[in-house]
Amino acid sequence: MILRFFEKILFALYALILLLAFSLAGVYFGLSGELPQLPQRLENINLSLPTEIYSNDGELLKVFGERLPVPLEKVSPFFLKAVVAVEDAHFYEHQGVDHKALVRALISNFKAKRIAQGGSTITQQLAKNLFFSFERKWVRKFKEILIALQMEASFSKDQILEAYCNQIYFGNGAYGVEEASHVYFGKSAEELSALQAALLAGLPNSPNNANPFTNYERAMARAGFVLDRMVKERMIGAAQKEEALSSSLELASPVEVNNPHQYFVNFVLDDLEKTYGKEFVYFGGLKIFTTLDARLQTEAQKAARSHLEGLDKRMGERSKSEPLQVALVSMENKTGAIRVLLGGRNYSHSQFNRAVSNNRMPGSSFKPFVYFTAMEKLGYSPASMVRDEPITMEIRGTQPWEPKNFEEDYAGDLILKKALMKSINVVSAKLIQQVGPEEVVKTARKFGVKSPLGAHMSLALGTSGASPLEMASAYGVIARLGMYVEPYLIQKIENFNGRVIYEHFYRSETRFPAKSIYPLLDMMQGVVDGGTGRTVRRMGFKHPAAGKTGTTNNFKDAWFTGFTRDYSTSVWVGYDSNEPMVDPKGRGLTGSGAAAPIWVFFMKKALENKSLVKFTVPDGVRIVQVNPTTGYLLEEGSSEPGMFVAVKDETVLTLPPLPSPPPALSSSQALSTLQQPEKTNDVPNF
Amino acid sequence: MNSTVFRLFGSGAILFFMLASVATLEFYGHIFEKGIGYYLKWQNPKRRQLGRAWETEHENTLAQRQVQSLLTSLNTKERNSESIDTLKTLVGTLNPSNLVSRKKFLQLYFDYPGQWARRIIDPWELLKIDSNKDWDRVLLSRSGQWITLSFIDPQNHPIHEVFLRLDILYEVQSTRTIQRGFLEEANFEEKRIFSIEDFLPLLQTLDPATQNNLFPDPKWFLQKDYHVTRVGIASESLPDRPEIALFGIEYKTDYYTNVLLIPVPLETSNNILSQIEQAVSDEFDDLYNQAGAS
Numbered sequence: 001m002i003l004r005f006f007e008k009i010l011f012a013l014y015a016l017i018l019l020l021a022f023s024l025a026g027v028y029f030g031l032s033g034e035l036p037q038l039p040q041r042l043e044n045i046n047l048s049l050p051t052e053i054y055s056n057d058g059e060l061l062k063v064f065g066e067r068l069p070v071p072l073e074k075v076s077p078f079f080l081k082a083v084v085a086v087e088d089a090h091f092y093e094h095q096g097v098d099h100k101a102l103v104r105a106l107i108s109n110f111k112a113k114r115i116a117q118g119g120s121t122i123t124q125q126l127a128k129n130l131f132f133s134f135e136r137k138w139v140r141k142f143k144e145i146l147i148a149l150q151m152e153a154s155f156s157k158d159q160i161l162e163a164y165c166n167q168i169y170f171g172n173g174a175y176g177v178e179e180a181s182h183v184y185f186g187k188s189a190e191e192l193s194a195l196q197a198a199l200l201a202g203l204p205n206s207p208n209n210a211n212p213f214t215n216y217e218r219a220m221a222r223a224g225f226v227l228d229r230m231v232k233e234r235m236i237g238a239a240q241k242e243e244a245l246s247s248s249l250e251l252a253s254p255v256e257v258n259n260p261h262q263y264f265v266n267f268v269l270d271d272l273e274k275t276y277g278k279e280f281v282y283f284g285g286l287k288i289f290t291t292l293d294a295r296l297q298t299e300a301q302k303a304a305r306s307h308l309e310g311l312d313k314r315m316g317e318r319s320k321s322e323p324l325q326v327a328l329v330s331m332e333n334k335t336g337a338i339r340v341l342l343g344g345r346n347y348s349h350s351q352f353n354r355a356v357s358n359n360r361m362p363g364s365s366f367k368p369f370v371y372f373t374a375m376e377k378l379g380y381s382p383a384s385m386v387r388d389e390p391i392t393m394e395i396r397g398t399q400p401w402e403p404k405n406f407e408e409d410y411a412g413d414l415i416l417k418k419a420l421m422k423s424i425n426v427v428s429a430k431l432i433q434q435v436g437p438e439e440v441v442k443t444a445r446k447f448g449v450k451s452p453l454g455a456h457m458s459l460a461l462g463t464s465g466a467s468p469l470e471m472a473s474a475y476g477v478i479a480r481l482g483m484y485v486e487p488y489l490i491q492k493i494e495n496f497n498g499r500v501i502y503e504h505f506y507r508s509e510t511r512f513p514a515k516s517i518y519p520l521l522d523m524m525q526g527v528v529d530g531g532t533g534r535t536v537r538r539m540g541f542k543h544p545a546a547g548k549t550g551t552t553n554n555f556k557d558a559w560f561t562g563f564t565r566d567y568s569t570s571v572w573v574g575y576d577s578n579e580p581m582v583d584p585k586g587r588g589l590t591g592s593g594a595a596a597p598i599w600v601f602f603m604k605k606a607l608e609n610k611s612l613v614k615f616t617v618p619d620g621v622r623i624v625q626v627n628p629t630t631g632y633l634l635e636e637g638s639s640e641p642g643m644f645v646a647v648k649d650e651t652v653l654t655l656p657p658l659p660s661p662p663p664a665l666s667s668s669q670a671l672s673t674l675q676q677p678e679k680t681n682d683v684p685n686f
Numbered sequence: 687m688n689s690t691v692f693r694l695f696g697s698g699a700i701l702f703f704m705l706a707s708v709a710t711l712e713f714y715g716h717i718f719e720k721g722i723g724y725y726l727k728w729q730n731p732k733r734r735q736l737g738r739a740w741e742t743e744h745e746n747t748l749a750q751r752q753v754q755s756l757l758t759s760l761n762t763k764e765r766n767s768e769s770i771d772t773l774k775t776l777v778g779t780l781n782p783s784n785l786v787s788r789k790k791f792l793q794l795y796f797d798y799p800g801q802w803a804r805r806i807i808d809p810w811e812l813l814k815i816d817s818n819k820d821w822d823r824v825l826l827s828r829s830g831q832w833i834t835l836s837f838i839d840p841q842n843h844p845i846h847e848v849f850l851r852l853d854i855l856y857e858v859q860s861t862r863t864i865q866r867g868f869l870e871e872a873n874f875e876e877k878r879i880f881s882i883e884d885f886l887p888l889l890q891t892l893d894p895a896t897q898n899n900l901f902p903d904p905k906w907f908l909q910k911d912y913h914v915t916r917v918g919i920a921s922e923s924l925p926d927r928p929e930i931a932l933f934g935i936e937y938k939t940d941y942y943t944n945v946l947l948i949p950v951p952l953e954t955s956n957n958i959l960s961q962i963e964q965a966v967s968d969e970f971d972d973l974y975n976q977a978g979a980s
Contacts, residue, residue: 032733035733037731
């Protein structure tokens with residue numbers, strides 16, 4: 001009986017051994033297809049050439065994929081001891097798997113009915129980091145163990161430890177001990193003190209929770225724990241631990257996350273990814289030389305911040321729930337290079353790039369395109385007269401439209417230049433009614449506006465979204481007297497050994513004759529010198545400049561887009577929620593009050609030490625003085641208040657009929673719409 | 687019974703000994719881990735390149751291939767541009783642009799057999815562009831009905847731009863073509879082919895403007911060691927251009943005989959033809975008379 005029992009036990013043992021062996025073999029063969037191949041060498045694995053992005057003035061804006069692998073000799077022995085003590089005390093004894101730790105973890109996981117504890121050795125962690133996902137699954141764990149066993153059979157302990165130190169994540173974007181040492185302590189891994197080494201060794205386990213920049217106390221507690229482990233494993237003495245704890249940590253200052261260049265950098269990357277693909281950008285080992293002027297970008301952010309702080313105060317309680325946002329784009333007129341692209345107030349708070357988003361309406365800053373279309377298609381000039389009056393427009397299939405002026409008052413008769421200077425909505429609406437919204441859309445396209453534009457009457461008031469980048473680019477066409485230049489961000493791209501693989505070439509295209517554009521430019525100079533944009537002059541900006549303000553319904557958007565000979569700059573201010581910008585006294589923020597001052601602060605810096613350069617008057621244009629309400633030419637030496645306008649040579653302008661003033665017209669006869677000056681003698685300048 | 691006990695004891699002992707040995711080997715030598723590890727190492731080449739590290743590796747490879755492909759394409763473009771041997775080819779092969787170095791442009795510009803290059807840009811203008819040492823390359827691009835020549839600095843900013851109407855292409859296409867072979871092969875009639883000795887005296891009597899339109903600067907032939915032998919004058923106009931006829935200059939190089947074909951106004955061609963035929967006929971009459979007299 002005993003013998004039989006003993007025989008059965010023996011048989012069961014044999015069967016168990018066989019079953020275990022077959023089970024393991026079965027599991028292995030089941031998984032072998034999913035096991036990754038190991039590389040020949042561990043030193044260079046997972047390393048790629050870094051891609052660097054430079055500004056036009058030579059500043060390194062961003063580096064991608066940079067790894068700083070170091071051999072073990074270049075790592076502080078404190079760190080090596082600390083990391084072994086805290087992560088895998090038996091590292092030098094096991095063959096990839098620590099039995100005790102594994103059994104401990106197994107028991108704990110069975111109790112928890114999930115993978116709560118890893119029990120992973122350094123080799124296993126390296127295997128996981130290199131090849132596997134971070135999901136906690138039994139199958140993944142088994143594969144990780146197999147690869148760890150192969151690693152131990154293929155590489156020396158030092159090779160494994162070195163690869164681990166160079167691959168592991170330490171938080172704050174730092175991969176590898178060398179980069180982590182620089183990020184947290186501003187020194188190389190070789191120079192780490194015992195306390196610093198202990199702090200770093202504690203990070204891979206919880207890179208976010210024990211981050212000394214955000215959780216100093218927790219990080220120090222973790223460092224203390226690591227030092228305890230080191231003492232326990234007899235890697236340092238108790239005295240050394242005390243000495244380490246009493247030493248200074250000398251933590252470096254965290255890298256400023258709110259980098260004003262980040263909006264621009266991201267835009268460049270998006271652009272490159274669309275053209276060449278993600279791999280090319282992040283693994284190409286490229287040197288990307290951009291058009292950004294880092295100094296001006298910083299100035300733009302300063303200008304925006306200081307003005308918005310003032311506006312926030314004015315907004316009172318409202319600013320506490322939501323800060324005002326800003327976008328600023330500045331383009332060099334000569335080349336089309338984007339020198340500044342500020343997509344928001346603070347990158348660390350909001351990464352949404354408002355400078356390139358066309359979700360906001362440009363309001364009156366769209367009017368120059370309406371006026372230009374009317375002048376080109378209907379033969380009007382800046383001296384053509386129009387009547388500003390309440391109107392109702394019948395629109396087929398919808399309610400009649402009654403465009404209102406900003407302050408709901410009406411100026412009566414005035415010339416087009418003055419109407420643009422005062423940004424009169426009624427005039428813009430009349431013009432689009434006559435010329436047709438489709439023609440305005442065509443014109444805007446020729447100016448380089450690429451956003452979808454609704455071909456309807458309200459386009460006269462800028463009701464289709466456009467980005468600050470588009471507006472700066474389109475106004476640049478006016479600054480270049482009709483020459484279109486595609487805005488660009490990248491000057492050239494080199495590969496890692498300096499061979500040029502892409503370079504930008506300037507290409508221009510004449511979209512409009514200079515003599516047609518200059519009258520518009522002159523009208524826009526009027527906006528800055530004495531119109532809705534006169535804040536620019538009030539603030540002491542002396543350079544010859546032209547521009548246009550824009551304020552949308554209920555003060556939701558405030559724009560100022562303007563240009564000098566050198567730069568075209570567009571500024572937008574508003575709330576992301578599209579709420580009205582109205583202060584507690586009920587006063588709203590306008591393009592003139594909210595955006596133009598930022599434009600001035602920025603442009604003053606951009607044009608510092610530059611001489612005042614006037615816009616060139618092209619051939620075929622003459623400057624004349626007219627009566628701003630009738631459009632009649634003023635004789636030299638006339639005492640009447642006049643206004644200078646630029647008109648094409650072929651534009652016919654006449655002196656007022658003498659001696660009596662022109663006969664009054666009935667409202668149905670004229671002035672409710674515009675008329676060609678060339679075609680009538682009764683009312684010479686409509 | 688004894689044999690059963692003995693067998694069981696033996697089996698048990700073997701098992702115990704085996705397990706004890708394995709346990710000892712595992713405890714001191716990690717035999718299982720090593721065994722599996724070495725087996726996996728042996729199987730390594732048969733396995734696929736999976737996982738994050740390999741993905742990075744593949745992305746690296748992909749990116750470097752793309753970089754290499756761009757470089758190759760740029761090198762090809764550069765080689766093609768540098769291999770262009772005439773200004774005519776440079777302007778006539780814009781698809782959509784050609785980029786050449788300053789040196790290459792000047793070489794082609796001054797190498798053009800005739801005055802046409804001067805119509806693109808005046809040499810004095812080139813001197814002016816070159817004066818501030820910024821001129822690096824020339825970008826020739828075609829857009830709509832226009833050809834733009836941008837003289838650019840090392841930052842690719844244009845120092846000077848020349849806009850040419852596309853018509854100039856048609857002009858250059860029918861201007862000064864070089865063809866390998868003899869005048870006869872270029873369809874010149876034998877009776878309208880004359881030796882250079884017969885033609886030069888007539889050329890020298892023409893006004894400088896006609897000379898320039900008809901014949902390249904002698905320097906062009908002399909500098910290249912081209913030896914002009916004969917000229918041919920077509921009496922009929924070109925099929926597509928009724929007012930133009932071809933004038934051919936045959937010259938010998940070290941290896942070949944070439945013909946430089948120059949379109950000239952039909953009127954000029956007829957005028958030259960009548961003069962040279964008259965001169966040759968007079969010469970023939972003189973010889974005949976001399977022979978008769980003797």
